[in-house]
Amino acid sequence: MSPTTSAPSRTVRIGSRKSQLALVQTHWVQEQLQKHFPQHTFEVHTMSTQGDIILDVALAKIGDKGLFTKELETGMINNETDFAVHSLKDLPTNLPEGLILGCVTERENPADALVVHSKHKDKQLDTLPEGSVIGTSSLRRLAQLRHHFPHFEFKDIRGNLNTRLAKLDEGGYDAIILAVAGLERLGMGDRIHQIIPAEISLHAVGQGALGIECRAGDTEIMEVIKALEHSETAQRCYAERAFLRELEGGCQVPIGVNTKIENGQLTLTGMVSSLDGKRFVKDSVSGAAETAEMLGIDLAHRLRQQGASAILEEIFVEVQRGS
Numbered sequence: 649m650s651p652t653t654s655a656p657s658r659t660v661r662i663g664s665r666k667s668q669l670a671l672v673q674t675h676w677v678q679e680q681l682q683k684h685f686p687q688h689t690f691e692v693h694t695m696s697t698q699g700d701i702i703l704d705v706a707l708a709k710i711g712d713k714g715l716f717t718k719e720l721e722t723g724m725i726n727n728e729t730d731f732a733v734h735s736l737k738d739l740p741t742n743l744p745e746g747l748i749l750g751c752v753t754e755r756e757n758p759a760d761a762l763v764v765h766s767k768h769k770d771k772q773l774d775t776l777p778e779g780s781v782i783g784t785s786s787l788r789r790l791a792q793l794r795h796h797f798p799h800f801e802f803k804d805i806r807g808n809l810n811t812r813l814a815k816l817d818e819g820g821y822d823a824i825i826l827a828v829a830g831l832e833r834l835g836m837g838d839r840i841h842q843i844i845p846a847e848i849s850l851h852a853v854g855q856g857a858l859g860i861e862c863r864a865g866d867t868e869i870m871e872v873i874k875a876l877e878h879s880e881t882a883q884r885c886y887a888e889r890a891f892l893r894e895l896e897g898g899c900q901v902p903i904g905v906n907t908k909i910e911n912g913q914l915t916l917t918g919m920v921s922s923l924d925g926k927r928f929v930k931d932s933v934s935g936a937a938e939t940a941e942m943l944g945i946d947l948a949h950r951l952r953q954q955g956a957s958a959i960l961e962e963i964f965v966e967v968q969r970g971s
């Protein structure tokens with residue numbers, strides 16, 4: 649690849665979490681940028697985030713946005729790093745003053761995957777026995793699976809991907825739900841037993857894409873990271889993030905999405921569910937891909953009118969009570 653710019657050489661400092669998945673993702677970004685900008689040196693600075701440290705509390709109860717990103721953001725604000733690589737789904741929709749989402753990379757399959765214990769290797773969601781214990785720590789996965797499979801039991805599971813797979817293999821669960829993208833990136837695609845169709849479970853906002861965050865106004869860095877932007881993924885994710893931003897109100901809620909772009913038309917499907925999966929609203933909007941954010945906001949307003957506001961209010965009260 650030929651150098652994209654003739655800017656003078658400099659050292660670019662990349663902030664990353666330390667988890668295996670985070671490092672695989674960050675090293676991919678580092679390698680790609682090094683090819684585009686051979687005159688620069690790209691260094692990786694790793695940091696632990698609160699989300700890596702607090703492992704024994706259900707994520708839904710922590711409810712804090714930016715659990716996996718805050719320390720990386722402080723690094724950029726204090727000028728200790730120049731940009732940070734995140735799984736886009738872990739990046740809050742509202743960023744701290746002075747930081748922006750500077751690049752969205754090409755998305756992997758954004759779907760969720762069923763990973764089963766070896767004793768169920770001939771089973772899928774439809775055939776797992778009544779009472780099967782399914783591990784997930786995501787309210788979104790929980791609500792949608794409860795809706796379709798009320799005969800399962802659901803149990804929280806935390807830790808990085810390897811920890812979760814070990815907990816499954818040790819027999820603590822009959823099956824667990826993980827993102828296809830994370831398993832693929834770690835070379836563990838062979839553990840995917842079933843890719844869960846969108847009709848059963850809509851994926852998380854931004855799932856499967858990487859988001860690169862940088863200082864607003866740092867045009868030199870913005871120009872560097874833009875080399876990895878995938879415009880179709882970016883438009884889809886801007887629609888998804890606008891939808892989420894318009895709906896969430898200070899706590900985690902079961903919200904799922906699906907997007908596609910065909911002939912320049914972006915279709916966004918979204919759903920909001922109660923925690924028990926009994927009540928949910930789902931709808932779609934389509935329009936020019938360039939109007940991604942407006943489509944997200946439009947769908948959020950439509951769902952609010954169809955009952956999402958009442959569902960969100962009820963969840964807020966339940967979370968405040970600590971149920």
Ligand SMILES: NCc1[nH]cc(CCC(=O)O)c1CC(=O)O
Pocket residue numbers: 735736737738825826827828829830854855856857
């Ligand atoms: N919150 C955990 C998380 N953040 C990003 C991924 C990997 C998938 C992705 O990049 O979207 C995962 C694991 C999972 O959901 O199974």
